[in-house]
Amino acid sequence: GAGVSQTPSNKVTEKGKYVELRCDPISGHTALYWYRQSLGQGPEFLIYFQGTGAADDSGLPNDRFFAVRPEGSVSTLKIQRTERGDSAVYLCASSPLTGGGNEAFFGQGTRLTVV
Template structure:
């Protein structure tokens, strides 16, 4: 009965580097979401997977951001050529949409990314 886990919990990188953030959703949850949360803000939607496919990637800020979920479970958020403005907490959430009239999302603790 583990919840959503995210690794690493903290990531410090230099401007221009590439980073990967990992999310392990709750077993059996078909929907997986990535959000970005800046200091003093609410979570900002990035991308949502239903199974292996990205159902909505309208929140990705630019083409430096990419996410995959090749087997419909674990997901990786990839950021190329990181910029200082990418510094934020990246949250992952999973949800079981089947049979529900509303979307209850379960969040992981987040990865705090700092770009120097």
């Protein structure tokens, strides 16, 4: 079956612009996560959705970052007034059940470059 799909795979944007990154999880997975991976680092948790609601957004670095999942499936990560420090690979993962022990399935990521 299809895995987690993220689009675009690469995005180059100018400083100050607005960007949207899309994640299409595995069908039926209720849990969805966004992570950010900077060069030489492991993925860093941003936000977790259980169904349509953001159950935990404590990892979002500031109020320029926002994410939605209006119908409990596709999710969009939105970044306003982008800064060069936002450059990273943004990873999406989904999981079939809620709970800390369930396997997370990752997408290929979106490489965001802010110039």
